Amino acid sequence: MSAQPRQKQGKLTQLRHGWYGRQEWAIVGTPCGNIQQLAQTVVEALKDQYRFGYLHANYRAPKAEEKPSPAVTYTNKVQWHQWETHQAPNPAQYWQQFNEVDVVLVNGNHLEAARQVVVVDMEKYDSLKKRLPQLTDVAMWAYAEGMKEPHDFLKEAFPHWAEIPSMLLNNPTPLITLIDSTLQAAQKSISAIVLAGGKSQRMGNDKTVIDYHGKPQREHLYGMLQPLVDEVYLSCRPEQAEELSEQYHVLPDSFLGMGPYGAILSALQHDPNRAWLVVAVDMPYVTEESVTYLIAKRQPKAIGTAYRNPDNKLPEPLLSIWEPKAYQYLLTLLAQGINSPRKALLSSENITLLDPTDERIVRNVNTPEELNQVRNEMVS
Secondary structure, eight states, X not given: OOOOOOOOOOXXXXXXXXXXXXXXXXXXXXXXXXXXXXXXXXXXXXXXXXOEEEEOOOOOOOOGGGSOOSSEEEEEXXXXXXXXXXXXXXXXXXXXXXXXXXXXXXXXXXXXXXXXXXXEOGGGHHHHHHTGGGOSSEEEEEEOTTOOSOOHHHHHXXXXXXXXXXXXXXXXXXXXXXXXXXXXXXXXXXXXXXXXXXXXXXXXXXXXXXXXXXXXXXXXXXHHHTTTSSOEEXXXXXXXXXXXXXXXXXXXXXXXXXXXXXXXXXXXXXXXXXXXXXXXXXXXXXXHHXXXXXXXXXXXXXXXXXXXXXXXXXXXXXXXXXXXXXXXXXXXXXXXTOOOHHHHHHTOXXXXXXXXXXXXXXXOOXXXXXXXXXXXXXXX
């Protein structure tokens, strides 16, 4: 019996990240106290817009009584929280720990990062020279007091050093501006899915083709969203894809049998580097204005941005925006047996909720009785 040829696994779109997170900047070349002070200044300037992480190292030998005996120790410090482990984190654990931060600042005297802010300081001349191979993407020079140009070994390594932005160490405004503009550009991309994969069992007929606005609802929402986002897809079950692809860009579920939760995960799997706007096809009162407002009030530092349902005060996950950082979060909840988008939002303190200007926009139509009521309202 001949062996069956092995089928190759489908390629997934890779999440863009560095050693620790999506955006990371090492500050290197000056005493650690200066690095920590510069990092704190950046955090204070941008903390309202972004969530920050910070990495450094402490090579002081611990006292005997400081060595944790369990494999993992957690301490509630009331104002903050502390984890201690014997084993160094692997790359996946770093990414998980820093998943919800927008940028990681790193003490580059001890640790590497994808981008670097190089401080030109005679006090760390020899140390910086040893770290020259780690300077792979210099974003900015920072001149300590008395310095006006990079060290000679830096000029030799970077012939176009004069084209790299620079600042004075005691005036970090250019670095703050650079990090802000870099993050804004990275977080700008947003696509949308129209949730059209339900089986409409309670309605008895296909909800996606109900005519509220002169055309099938799936066509109405698809067209409405096109000028508002980069790309629009019709989210559907795999068996629907061939027929629907004649008229729409489709995104078939790759997480099967999970309803909207699987559709959101499928979108994030399709492209984990952009935010995803989600609109359910059974929400007839959704307007261009309500979607525009949602996008305008979007908070990329959150897991997601959603409307608050005025009836139960709970988040409405089917008219919402899910950030790239939601992908790992939703997968973690799925591993714990949770596949409800609303529970996902409720389980996180890192969400943004908006009150709708028109309470009707979050209404769902699932039954013939609800459909008749909405049609009567629209006529009157």
